[in-house]
Amino acid sequence: MNAKPAALIxxxxxxxxxxxxxxxxxxxxxxxVRTATATVTTTATPGGTAVAASDTTTTTTLTAGExxxxxxxxxxxxxxxxxxxxxxxxxxxxxxxxxxGDVVTNAHxxxxxxSIKVTFADGGVAAGRVLxxxxxxxVAVVRVTGISAARLHPLTLGDSGDVQVGDGVLAIGSPFGLxxxxxxxxxxxxxxxxxxxxGATIGGALQTDASINKGNSGGPLIDAAxxxxxxxxxxxxxxxxxxxxxxxxxxxxxxxxAAALIAGETVAHPQLxxxxxxxxxxxxxxxxxxxxxxxAAAGLKAGDVITAIDGTAVANxxxxxxxxxxxxPGDRLRVAFRRSGAAAQTVTATLGTAKA
Numbered sequence: 619m620n621a622k623p624a625a626l627i628x629x630x631x632x633x634x635x636x637x638x639x640x641x642x643x644x645x646x647x648x649x650x651v652r653t654a655t656a657t658v659t660t661t662a663t664p665g666g667t668a669v670a671a672s673d674t675t676t677t678t679t680l681t682a683g684e685x686x687x688x689x690x691x692x693x694x695x696x697x698x699x700x701x702x703x704x705x706x707x708x709x710x711x712x713x714x715x716x717x718x719g720d721v722v723t724n725a726h727x728x729x730x731x732x733s734i735k736v737t738f739a740d741g742g743v744a745a746g747r748v749l750x751x752x753x754x755x756x757v758a759v760v761r762v763t764g765i766s767a768a769r770l771h772p773l774t775l776g777d778s779g780d781v782q783v784g785d786g787v788l789a790i791g792s793p794f795g796l797x798x799x800x801x802x803x804x805x806x807x808x809x810x811x812x813x814x815x816x817g818a819t820i821g822g823a824l825q826t827d828a829s830i831n832k833g834n835s836g837g838p839l840i841d842a843a844x845x846x847x848x849x850x851x852x853x854x855x856x857x858x859x860x861x862x863x864x865x866x867x868x869x870x871x872x873x874x875x876a877a878a879l880i881a882g883e884t885v886a887h888p889q890l891x892x893x894x895x896x897x898x899x900x901x902x903x904x905x906x907x908x909x910x911x912x913x914a915a916a917g918l919k920a921g922d923v924i925t926a927i928d929g930t931a932v933a934n935x936x937x938x939x940x941x942x943x944x945x946x947p948g949d950r951l952r953v954a955f956r957r958s959g960a961a962a963q964t965v966t967a968t969l970g971t972a973k974a
Contacts, residue, residue: 680843680844682788682802685840685842685843686788686790686800689773689788689840689844690798691739691740692770692838693711693712693739693837694721694736694737694739695710695711695737695797695798696709696711696712696723696727696734696760697709697737698710698728698733699734708727709792709795709833710723710728710792710834710837711723711790711833711838711850712736712760712836713837714762714771714772715759715775715876716880717767717770717772718880719763719770720759720762721736721759722836722849722876723758723849724758724867725751725752725814725815726753726756726835726851727835729815734747734748734760737797738769740769742765744762745762745764746760748761749880750879750880750882751879752878753815753816753818754818754887754972755818755820755871756814756867757849757879758836758879773838773840774844775845775846775869775872776841776845776869777869778822778848778868778870778871781808781841781868782808783804783805784804785805785841785842786802786804786842787803787804787824787840787841787842788800788801788802788803788839789803789838789839789840789850790837790840791836791837791838792834792837793830793831793834794831796833801828801830803827803828803862804826805825806863808824808825809821809822809936809937809940810822810936811823811935811936811939811940812851812867818887819943821936821939821942822868822940822943823848823865823868824848824868825864825865826839826864826866827862827863829862830860831860832859834850835851836850836851839866847866847869848867848869849872851866852865871943886947886972888945888946888947889942889969889970889971890912890938890967890970891907891908891910891913891970892907892908892911892918893907894935894938899933899934900925901925901932901955902923902933902938904918904919904920904923904924905920907919907920911970912967912968915968916966916967918953921958923957924954925954925956925962926953927941927951927952927954928941928951928952945969946969947969948969949968950966950969951968951969952966953966953967
């Protein structure tokens with residue numbers, strides 16, 4: 619019998635209102651006492667907003683337990699009601715990013731929300747409302763009301779661009795409704811591409827073997843310094859549970875999107891205007907080029923093979939998507955390509971804006 623292909627799964631826990639999380643886990647394991655040399659922020663972010671990367675650091679050593687103690691107060695459980703009168707509900711995770719009560723989570727966690735119950739690590743409960751969502755990156759911000767600033771413990775968004783394969787990471791969230799759960803692992807791969815709920819490509823995703831399950835959606839992936847380097851969003855699984863392949867939206871993307879949503883802005887996403895036919899390992903062949911798009915305006919045609927963007931080699935579609943996603947609409951890129959076996963050429967493309 620052929621094995622069923624693994625599926626990418628969005629990880630909010632869906633249930634019928636009044637139902638439980640649907641899982642009871644028995645057994646135990648020894649506490650993780652691994653240590654790592656880490657870079658730890660020593661200054662607070664001005665103005666109480668934690669959507670900027672820190673730039674003042676010292677070196678220290680933290681255990682997984684110490685990171686949890688430092689970060690867990692900023693992680694929350696979100697119970698979302700999507701319909702009134704005993705209708706559907708969902709559960710996910712999130713984390714506080716400022717003293718105004720803003721919580722970052724996944725857009726798919728709060729999709730269609732009519733009410734949001736936010737539970738903090740200390741047991742405090744408050745109401746939340748969706749401040750803004752960006753389905754193209756699967757990022758949302760929930761504004762919490764009815765809780766004092768003293769009980770808000772913002773986490774710092776670190777620099778996902780500094781993350782390396784093999785770095786230790788920790789996930790805190792509510793898998794299967796079990797709030798304040800810590801799992802540990804490493805960064806398994808960089809620059810993965812995943813598909814958002816709207817069908818858009820999210821570039822630069824971090825792959826991790828830290829146990830990620832339904833209910834971890836929207837929770838932080840934290841480095842050994844206690845800084846958030848990603849937002850847990852999807853798993854690849856045959857069973858629907860953790861198979862050791864989880865994906866997190868990179869913090870560099872989250873920082874930009876969250877700041878825009880908090881400011882009440884619409885997030886604009888860059889678009890080259892191409893579809894990939896295949897990849898040879900030394901470039902990606904264009905299947906179609908959108909008329910009027912950035913690539914067409916630069917002179918690219920179907921059948922061209924893109925080999926580099928701004929001097930960075932493009933071996934596959936994942937690399938191309940990540941490079942485009944790291945820019946903004948209006949940015950000018952140098953695109954190296956081959957056409958029909960001719961010598962390599964370079965054109966300049968001005969990125970357009972993807973449709974919402």
